Amino acid sequence: MTTRSSRIEHASGTAVPVRGDDIDTDRIIPARFLKTITFEGLEAHVFEDDRKQAAEHGTPHPFDVPAHQGAHVLVVQGNFGCGSSREHAPQAIARWGIQAIVGESFAEIFFGNSLMIGLPCVTASRADLEKLLTLAETQPTTVFDVDLASGQLRAGSLVVPVTMPDAAREALRTGNWDATGLLVDRYEEVERTAARLPYLSGFAS
Amino acid sequence: MARTLFQKVWDLHTVRMLPNGQTQLFIGLHLVHEVTSPQAFAELAERGWPVRRPDRTFATVDHIIPTAARVRPFADLMAESMTSALEANCRKYGIRLFDPSTGSQGIVHVIGPEQGLTQPGLTIACGDSHTSTHGAFGAIAFGIGTSQVRDVLASQCLALAPLKVRRIEVNGTLPEGVYAKDVILSIIGRLGVKGGTGYAYEYAGDTIARMSMDERMTICNMSIEGGARVGYVNPDETTFEFLRGRPYAPSGEAFDRACDWWRSLASDSDAEWDDVVRLDAAALAPTVTWGINPGQSVDVDGRLPKPAGSADAGVSEALEFMGFAAGQPIAGTRIDVAFIGSCTNGRLSDLREAARIVKGHRVAKHVRALVVPGSQSVAVAAEREGLDAVFRDAGFDWRGAGCSMCLAMNPDRLEGREVCASSSNRNFKGRQGSPTGRTLLMSPAMVAAAALAGEVVDVRSWSTEAPALAGV
Ligand code: SF4
Numbered sequence: 001m002t003t004r005s006s007r008i009e010h011a012s013g014t015a016v017p018v019r020g021d022d023i024d025t026d027r028i029i030p031a032r033f034l035k036t037i038t039f040e041g042l043e044a045h046v047f048e049d050d051r052k053q054a055a056e057h058g059t060p061h062p063f064d065v066p067a068h069q070g071a072h073v074l075v076v077q078g079n080f081g082c083g084s085s086r087e088h089a090p091q092a093i094a095r096w097g098i099q100a101i102v103g104e105s106f107a108e109i110f111f112g113n114s115l116m117i118g119l120p121c122v123t124a125s126r127a128d129l130e131k132l133l134t135l136a137e138t139q140p141t142t143v144f145d146v147d148l149a150s151g152q153l154r155a156g157s158l159v160v161p162v163t164m165p166d167a168a169r170e171a172l173r174t175g176n177w178d179a180t181g182l183l184v185d186r187y188e189e190v191e192r193t194a195a196r197l198p199y200l201s202g203f204a205s
Numbered sequence: 206m207a208r209t210l211f212q213k214v215w216d217l218h219t220v221r222m223l224p225n226g227q228t229q230l231f232i233g234l235h236l237v238h239e240v241t242s243p244q245a246f247a248e249l250a251e252r253g254w255p256v257r258r259p260d261r262t263f264a265t266v267d268h269i270i271p272t273a274a275r276v277r278p279f280a281d282l283m284a285e286s287m288t289s290a291l292e293a294n295c296r297k298y299g300i301r302l303f304d305p306s307t308g309s310q311g312i313v314h315v316i317g318p319e320q321g322l323t324q325p326g327l328t329i330a331c332g333d334s335h336t337s338t339h340g341a342f343g344a345i346a347f348g349i350g351t352s353q354v355r356d357v358l359a360s361q362c363l364a365l366a367p368l369k370v371r372r373i374e375v376n377g378t379l380p381e382g383v384y385a386k387d388v389i390l391s392i393i394g395r396l397g398v399k400g401g402t403g404y405a406y407e408y409a410g411d412t413i414a415r416m417s418m419d420e421r422m423t424i425c426n427m428s429i430e431g432g433a434r435v436g437y438v439n440p441d442e443t444t445f446e447f448l449r450g451r452p453y454a455p456s457g458e459a460f461d462r463a464c465d466w467w468r469s470l471a472s473d474s475d476a477e478w479d480d481v482v483r484l485d486a487a488a489l490a491p492t493v494t495w496g497i498n499p500g501q502s503v504d505v506d507g508r509l510p511k512p513a514g515s516a517d518a519g520v521s522e523a524l525e526f527m528g529f530a531a532g533q534p535i536a537g538t539r540i541d542v543a544f545i546g547s548c549t550n551g552r553l554s555d556l557r558e559a560a561r562i563v564k565g566h567r568v569a570k571h572v573r574a575l576v577v578p579g580s581q582s583v584a585v586a587a588e589r590e591g592l593d594a595v596f597r598d599a600g601f602d603w604r605g606a607g608c609s610m611c612l613a614m615n616p617d618r619l620e621g622r623e624v625c626a627s628s629s630n631r632n633f634k635g636r637q638g639s640p641t642g643r644t645l646l647m648s649p650a651m652v653a654a655a656a657l658a659g660e661v662v663d664v665r666s667w668s669t670e671a672p673a674l675a676g677v
Pocket residue numbers: 267268312313314333335547548549607608611612629630
């Protein structure tokens with residue numbers, strides 16, 4: 001079996017807080033940066049337009065705040081990553097250095113794309129997130145520790161429960177999040193499934 | 206046991222349960238385009254894997270393709286290199302590519318159905334979130350990311366968890382001037398942009414049953430804007446008649462056998478849905494988005510909301526970005542650009558409806574207006590009916606097929622703070638190419654009327670207006 005996954009049990013580091021519901025993938029990585037045939041260098045453009053507009057308003061975007069440089073945990077709010085299926089979005093975030101995202105909820109395709117590259121997206125309650133966002137904003141040196149095994153996030157004196165669907169969590173913890181290896185394995189079973197689909201034989205009988 | 210279409214198709218395509226609890230699902234049709242595939246092909250080559258089912262894999266160029274001059278090499282070097290990468294990969298692996306030389310190029314979600322590739326009962330995947338469009342035929346169609354594109358190329362399978370099913374019943378007669386686009390914008394407005402997370406949306410009811418395939422595609426297309434990765438309509442005679450005679454549809458007796466099978470896949474009347482929502486079509490009005498996500502919409506005769514404190518941070522942020530005042534009417538909003546096209550509303554019936562409004566009028570002097578057909582076939586059919594002339598005479602640009610200003614990866618884009626009346630599906634900040642550009646989503650007929658008036662107008666009264674108003 002071919003797999004390049006490693007076990008992912010936890011992520012730890014300082015946090016970068018990004019407030020706002022419904023932050024879409026066009027904002028995470030604007031479409032003009034999708035003109036590429038690799039994912040390399042995308043981190044340079046993560047949130048580019050939001051960052052520029054924030055700078056113009058005189059309030060730097062969290063990704064530009066010096067204290068948040070080198071952060072490994074991204075803290076967000078609801079429906080993060082809605083919009084297009086571009087994997088460029090989690091790729092840009094991960095390549096910037098983020099190893100886990102905690103939010104109130106995630107758009108489904110974004111969640112799946114993140115899982116595919118070994119980037120856990122865990123959910124916490126809105127109230128807990130408010131505390132985590134404030135903590136990251138006011139005490140940016142605080143280390144956030146996301147532990148998938150215990151389902152807890154520890155940051156300073158805070159301990160909050162974080163959740164993730166079981167299958168995704170197991171995939172990360174057992175190192176099976178890169179499912180390609182599993183999928184190409186045992187192709188004869190795939191052929192058995194294909195054999196019962198009448199459209200593959202042109203409805204011949 | 207009674208089951209929904211989703212459950213039947215899911216079960217039929219299940220290969221096995223994976224050790225991590227996900228389902229290994231066989232993918233019946235894989236559609237590929239130039240933006241989300243290069244990295245997938247590169248990894249495939251790196252790992253030394255073949256494409257398992259090139260016969261079930263089809264490609265086109267749509268996202269970055271210029272819609273004005275199409276001489277190769279493209280002036281945009283990155284567009285050229287992405288296009289050549291796709292061409293090389295298709296040659297290498299024996300994948301059929303619908304490029305402009307075939308006369309069948311177009312937006313991936315327009316050409317799948319056009320070719321008869323999209324059929325009931327299939328699982329369909331494509332590296333694009335609007336793959337939900339294909340659900341209009343009773344297929345289960347997923348938008349996927351690039352790593353999953355690689356998985357499908359390598360194994361013809363995906364590792365997924367099943368979805369719940371929400372039935373959305375739309376009943377009643379749509380009033381004049383109210384379209385499928387208004388139905389789906391209303392659904393999203395009501396259930397929210399994340400209301401569909403974890404669900405497949407099953408659209409049903411007599412309004413949907415009377416709709417053409419084009420209209421059903423418009424609705425399923427925007428399921429993702431409501432957070433639902435999958436949307437579908439149960440297949441019926443309208444579906445079968447659309448498919449009859451298409452290049453990749455079965456023919457002769459095989460077609461009859463196919464119809465029997467397709468019919469058997471529709472949700473059983475006593476199936477259990479995880480949720481049921483009802484909508485009265487007769488109560489709907491032309492709908493326009495005013496904000497920065499597709500759930501932020503109002504009836505054309507309505508007013509923008511007033512944010513009620515900090516709980517409405519999203520409303521305040523949207524009003525600020527759009528430069529609109531709380532409580533202002535949406536009608537009368539001045540526009541700079543009018544865009545008719547996209548996988549939501551770039552098909553022949555959309556162009557016909559827009560042309561009906563435009564005929565004999567002139568685009569307002571300050572408005573830049575363009576029509577981008579969803580595919581080369583749509584363009585040819587429209588030209589045969591003289592629709593291109595109607596648009597050109599009115600002052601619209603008539604373009605080649607592609608995604609164009611829906612996401613502005615080609616040269617068509619907004620400049621600065623321009624406001625665009627658009628028949629596309631996303632009004633996110635920066636979506637149409639200018640980081641500060643503003644998008645108002647609406648039906649193609651409403652875009653046409655806005656182009657003529659130079660501002661957002663109610664197509665219901667516009668269509669009865671005398672031509673004297675033209676050109677103001
Ligand atoms: S028309 Fe727009 S939404 Fe549709 S596939 Fe193209 S870019 Fe995506």
